[in-house]
Amino acid sequence: MEQLEQQLGQCSYCGGSLHPKILSYYDQIWGDETYRFENVPALVCAACGEIFFTAEVDQAMDRALQGHPEPKRFVQVPVVELSV
Numbered sequence: 001m002e003q004l005e006q007q008l009g010q011c012s013y014c015g016g017s018l019h020p021k022i023l024s025y026y027d028q029i030w031g032d033e034t035y036r037f038e039n040v041p042a043l044v045c046a047a048c049g050e051i052f053f054t055a056e057v058d059q060a061m062d063r064a065l066q067g068h069p070e071p072k073r074f075v076q077v078p079v080v081e082l083s084v
């Protein structure tokens with residue numbers, strides 16, 4: 001178990017341990033657009049919740065976007081101005 005945690009590494013923000021998790025979705029900004037990937041394997045920091053990806057997953061998302069994929073579907077996102 002210790003070995004596994006070493007392989008997964010530590011959070012580069014807080015030093016917490018990373019745990020594998022499948023994200024139901026992840027929004028990736030690509031140029032002026034945002035693409036949503038579904039079922040993305042990620043590493044999530046147990047302490048601060050920061051999300052990391054292995055180089056393999058990162059490259060797979062890049063490759064997918066470079067191929068100008070035909071989207072499965074589109075989602076509408078409400079845009080709201082925040083006044084503080």
Ligand SMILES: [Zn+2]
Nearest residue numbers: 011014045048
């Ligand atoms: Zn962290």
